[in-house]
Amino acid sequence: MDTLDDFLSWAWARHQNPLSWYIRPLFILPFCYFAYKKNWWGMGLTVLAVLSSMFWFPEPATVDPQAAAFLAMERQYMAGPWTAGKIAMTALVPAWFAACAWACWRRSWIGGFALICAGTLLKLIWSFHFGGESGWAIVPPAALGFVLCTGVYWYAYRRFHPVEGSV
Numbered sequence: 001m002d003t004l005d006d007f008l009s010w011a012w013a014r015h016q017n018p019l020s021w022y023i024r025p026l027f028i029l030p031f032c033y034f035a036y037k038k039n040w041w042g043m044g045l046t047v048l049a050v051l052s053s054m055f056w057f058p059e060p061a062t063v064d065p066q067a068a069a070f071l072a073m074e075r076q077y078m079a080g081p082w083t084a085g086k087i088a089m090t091a092l093v094p095a096w097f098a099a100c101a102w103a104c105w106r107r108s109w110i111g112g113f114a115l116i117c118a119g120t121l122l123k124l125i126w127s128f129h130f131g132g133e134s135g136w137a138i139v140p141p142a143a144l145g146f147v148l149c150t151g152v153y154w155y156a157y158r159r160f161h162p163v164e165g166s167v
Contacts, residue, residue, distance in 0.1 A: 001084060006074065012054075014058065016059065017060045018060065018067070019056075022144060023053055023056070024145070025144075025148075027143060028119075030042065031043060031050075031101070031104075032112055033155070034046060036104045038105055066136060067137040070131045070134035075142075113157075116146070117146075120145070120146045124139065136143060
């Protein structure tokens with residue numbers, strides 16, 4: 001058990017690096033792409049990348065106090081008792097991935113876009129509900145990820161579904 005605790009402490013220290021926060025939303029794009037292409041391996045590797053990305057970057061020399069407070073809440077949330085409500089709330093994450101995969105697999109551009117929007121909104125609601133003021137720490141990476149993901153998604157949609165009469 002010490003090895004697991006050591007690994008989790010090592011990973012959690014690296015999760016404090018803001019780069020791990022900014023990179024995670026960007027995995028929505030390859031996940032949607034692989035679902036669109038009906039590539040199970042690509043989807044699985046993307047989910048593995050999401051799960052492991054929290055410790056890709058080195059431990060930061062200093063941690064923003066608001067980010068530290070948010071991560072402390074997140075760690076307490078994960079380590080606390082698992083009630084039926086908490087299990088249901090946590091199950092929304094894989095349910096969101098499944099719904100997003102289904103929408104992209106079926107080529108539902110509107111459904112995929114709606115799910116990206118809903119996922120961002122739910123992440124922010126969760127962050128403020130459980131983190132209070134520390135939820136503000138998640139806003140910049142979530143907003144940047146949202147803008148980049150929806151921008152690329154919109155570009156791809158326009159590329160594959162041009163307006164009639166345009167070149």
